[in-house]
Structures are given as structure tokens and as C-alpha cells.
Amino acid sequence: MIVFRYLSRELLITLSAVSAVLLVIIMSGRFIKYLAQAAQGLLDPGVLLLIMLYRMPGFLELILPLGLFLGILLAYGRLYLDSEMTVLAATGMSQQRLVAYSLAPATVVALLVAWLSMGLAPQGIGQVARILNAQDALTEFDTLEPGRFQSMRDGSRVTYTETLSENRDALGGLFISEKQLSRDKAKERGITVLVAESGRQEIREDGSRYLILKNGYRYDGNPGEANYRAIRYDTYGVLLPRPEVSAEISDREAIPTSQLFGSDNIRYIAELQWRLSIPLLVFVITLLAVPLARVNPRQGRFLKLLPAILLYMAYLSLLIAMRGALDKGRIPPALGLWWVHLLFFAIGMLMLYWESLRLKLAARRAGAATHG
Incomplete structure (x- = not known):
């Protein structure tokens, strides 16, 4: 229990720091865009902070999974670098147990992300759409x-x-x-x-x-x-022309999640699967991040950071691409986005058990050579 609390604390502290930095970067970029529209007279400067407040849940639902992924890589990478993981492994800490310990804070993050993606984010986007529609009516x-x-x-x-x-x-x-x-x-x-x-x-x-x-x-x-x-x-x-405010918000993004269930509209099905995929993404990236965080102290903690980020981007990009394909009816709803999660879950399981599989294969080869 002491080890569990220690690992969870290290992970959550790093997660909070990384997510805060990412949130500031993303919100700054979006705020500059809205500020430019206000400077052109397309938006009332008085509504800028309100718009950013309503958009924050939509930002956080994508920032928190990435923050968790980077948090595991950085926090566990430091423990490997300081040989703390070596000590824990000597006391019986396996990769499978480390994944189990990591799933506890990941569950908290997944529940928070589910609340954001299926509750707060659609409400916030709906409020932003109403504000922008009111601004669009201005001259x-x-x-x-x-x-x-x-x-x-x-x-x-x-x-x-x-x-x-x-x-x-x-x-x-x-x-x-x-x-x-x-x-x-x-x-x-x-x-x-x-x-x-x-x-x-x-x-x-x-x-x-x-x-x-x-x-x-x-x-x-x-x-x-x-x-x-x-x-x-x-x-x-x-x-007097009416300013044309670029909302970049689709109507379905503001629909409450309860109205998406049971719908036969393919666009609503795609939106529902996307909202359910984001919390599921949290568990899969936890499985991916734990084996990727293991580094040799001589190699440094950032050796696997770039490949890990590329793997995460491939995962998220494939989800977005399949969302567009499902939205256009190119893939059946039963297949939808689920096969992407299964693919990367299989990759995570392979990475998790790769070392043990490699040792078993080496032992078999050694045994075969001995008998020969």
C-alpha cells in the first residue's frame, strides 16, 4: 500500500503539471484567435473570457489523457533513472503489478474525462454556439x-x-x-x-x-x-454588414449525450462513439505507457519519449480518421472506432509481455541447442 500511494502521488503530480502546461498553451492559442476577431470588431471583447471558460471542458477532455500518458513516461522514467524501479523489482514489483497500480489513478482520470466529454463539454459548446450566434447578429x-x-x-x-x-x-x-x-x-x-x-x-x-x-x-x-x-x-x-464569426463548432457537438443513445443517425452514432472512446483511450494509453516508461539509466529518461509520443499521435489520429469515415458511412457502426482500441490494446499487451516472451523463446532455443 505504501508503494501504491507513492507511485500514485508521483504520477498525479506529474500529470497535473503536464496538463496545466498543455492547457495554458492551447488556451493561449485559442484566446489569441478570439482576440484577433475582437480587434476586427467581430466579437465583443466582454465575452472573450466567457467563451474561454465554456470551451475549457472541451480542451481538458483531450488534454488529460495526453497529460496522463506523458505523466507516466516522465514519472516512471525518473524512477528507472534513479534505480528506484530496480529496487521495487527486486522486492517483487512486476510490470503487470505496475500496470495494475497505474490503473487506479487512470480510472480517476477516465471518470473525469467521461464527465467532461459526455456532460460538461457539450453544454459548454452549446453555450459558446449561443454566444457566437448572438455576436453574429451584431453589425x-x-x-x-x-x-x-x-x-x-x-x-x-x-x-x-x-x-x-x-x-x-x-x-x-x-x-x-x-x-x-x-x-x-x-x-x-x-x-x-x-x-x-x-x-x-x-x-x-x-x-x-x-x-x-x-x-x-x-x-x-x-x-x-x-x-x-x-x-x-x-x-x-x-x-452595415453583419460580421461573420468563425465558430468552428458543429451542431452535433452541442447535443446532450442522452439524446445520442438509440439514434439511427450515422452522424449521431459517430459522435456518441467518439465521446465514449475518449475515456476508453485513457485505459489503453496507460497500458501502452507503462512498458514505454522503462528505460536504462545509462540511456536517459527521454530516450523513448519521442517514439511514445508518435505512438500516441498515431492512436489519436487513427481514431479521428475513423470518426470521419464513420461519419461519412464508409465503415459500419458495429465496427466503428472499437477496432482501433482493440488494435492498440493488443500492441500494449505485446509490449507488456514482450520481455517474458523473449526470455521464453531464448530458453527454448538454449534447451534445443543442449539436446542437440
């Missing part, structure tokens, strides 16, 4: 910030307002620059610049929104050329 006028140049339409339009009322009804000191593209959008036809003393938003009966400019000028021409056309206007209307 350039709704996301405009005074005193800041705001890029819209992939940089083809730049808008600036000097002042903006609290209820966003009135604007002052407006500047709008827009590139005029050809019909195939492959070549610029020039640039249009609008300046106005004030402006207001007007909603038409068909739901379209216009920015009505007052007392200003319109300039049309090509940069670098002197052939510009200047028009003075008293009233000018500009159609």
Missing part, C-alpha cells in the same frame, strides 16, 4: 469603439468614429475607407473614402441596417494617382 455599428480604427470585411473596410453616444445612437467625426473590388474579387478597382460630421443607425422594414451620414464628403480614386472624384453630400447611407 459593424454595434461593435464600433470610439477613437479606434476598426477593420471589417477581411480588411477591405476601415471605420473610425471620434465620438459615440452611450446608447450607440449617435456618432461624430466619422471616417470610412473601403476598397472597391471587381466582381470576381480578384482585383481592386480603387478606394472610397467617406468623412462625415455625424451619423446615426437606421433599421429598414426588411431588417437591413444602414448608417446614415450627415454633412460630409465622398472621395473615389486609386492610391498613387491624382485622378480622384470628390462629392459633397448632406445625407449618405452606408449598408
Whole structure:
């Protein structure tokens, strides 16, 4: 029991450290992407932290299995390097018992991952989808910030307002620059610049929104050329486009797991098998990681780290590929993702018993040579 507690503590500490680092890296990358959309006026900056909070369960469901895999490699690798595993092996600690001890913290991780993948993650994705849908209904006028140049339409339009009322009804000191593209959008036809003393938003009966400019000028021409056309206007209307927010979220990812059971829809079957595969993945990678963690103290603890990561990536990539094949009906649901788990389970069992099989084969060869 003392050995079990010691191994579990070492494993969980390393798992927590690795998972925290991976979570920070992944969330930082995704936050930068959302921050870029907010800078373009596609998202309200006030919802960024809320979106990241709702996306966290979806990140953790994939981070925790990888954190467990790397945790076993690093924690047990250190024990091998310090010859602690050699001492434990001398007292009767076999590879099979080490796997059994490792399955206890792996079960905790699997239960947590199952709760995330089948409960919290779909709820969080549903909340994110609702937030992004609400943001998608906003116009350039709704996301405009005074005193800041705001890029819209992939940089083809730049808008600036000097002042903006609290209820966003009135604007002052407006500047709008827009590139005029050809019909195939492959070549610029020039640039249009609008300046106005004030402006207001007007909603038409068909739901379209216009920015009505007052007392200003319109300039049309090509940069670098002197052939510009200047028009003075008293009233000018500009159609406000709706920002297109890239959600990267499918509708089935937000469906509660209870609604996926018993469904005949192949897409729902693929989603259900994926959610069940992630907790199952935890047990299989534990079986793979324990024999991979065994290193020679002279070789160093990182010798098998790269091959182990490549094996894990092959496992996860094959699951993702089979999920896509199942989603498109290329493989039967009965086969689904399960054969991938069986394949890597067999690989793990072979790695676990490889040493004993090798010794048995060597003994048979020695016996055969002796009798001969």
C-alpha cells in the first residue's frame, strides 16, 4: 500500500503539471484567435473570457489523457533513472503489478474525462454556439469603439468614429475607407473614402441596417494617382454588414449525450462513439505507457519519449480518421472506432509481455541447442 500511494502521488503530480502546461498553451492559442476577431470588431471583447471558460471542458477532455500518458513516461522514467524501479523489482514489483497500480489513478482520470466529454463539454459548446450566434447578429455599428480604427470585411473596410453616444445612437467625426473590388474579387478597382460630421443607425422594414451620414464628403480614386472624384453630400447611407464569426463548432457537438443513445443517425452514432472512446483511450494509453516508461539509466529518461509520443499521435489520429469515415458511412457502426482500441490494446499487451516472451523463446532455443 505504501508503494501504491507513492507511485500514485508521483504520477498525479506529474500529470497535473503536464496538463496545466498543455492547457495554458492551447488556451493561449485559442484566446489569441478570439482576440484577433475582437480587434476586427467581430466579437465583443466582454465575452472573450466567457467563451474561454465554456470551451475549457472541451480542451481538458483531450488534454488529460495526453497529460496522463506523458505523466507516466516522465514519472516512471525518473524512477528507472534513479534505480528506484530496480529496487521495487527486486522486492517483487512486476510490470503487470505496475500496470495494475497505474490503473487506479487512470480510472480517476477516465471518470473525469467521461464527465467532461459526455456532460460538461457539450453544454459548454452549446453555450459558446449561443454566444457566437448572438455576436453574429451584431453589425459593424454595434461593435464600433470610439477613437479606434476598426477593420471589417477581411480588411477591405476601415471605420473610425471620434465620438459615440452611450446608447450607440449617435456618432461624430466619422471616417470610412473601403476598397472597391471587381466582381470576381480578384482585383481592386480603387478606394472610397467617406468623412462625415455625424451619423446615426437606421433599421429598414426588411431588417437591413444602414448608417446614415450627415454633412460630409465622398472621395473615389486609386492610391498613387491624382485622378480622384470628390462629392459633397448632406445625407449618405452606408449598408452595415453583419460580421461573420468563425465558430468552428458543429451542431452535433452541442447535443446532450442522452439524446445520442438509440439514434439511427450515422452522424449521431459517430459522435456518441467518439465521446465514449475518449475515456476508453485513457485505459489503453496507460497500458501502452507503462512498458514505454522503462528505460536504462545509462540511456536517459527521454530516450523513448519521442517514439511514445508518435505512438500516441498515431492512436489519436487513427481514431479521428475513423470518426470521419464513420461519419461519412464508409465503415459500419458495429465496427466503428472499437477496432482501433482493440488494435492498440493488443500492441500494449505485446509490449507488456514482450520481455517474458523473449526470455521464453531464448530458453527454448538454449534447451534445443543442449539436446542437440
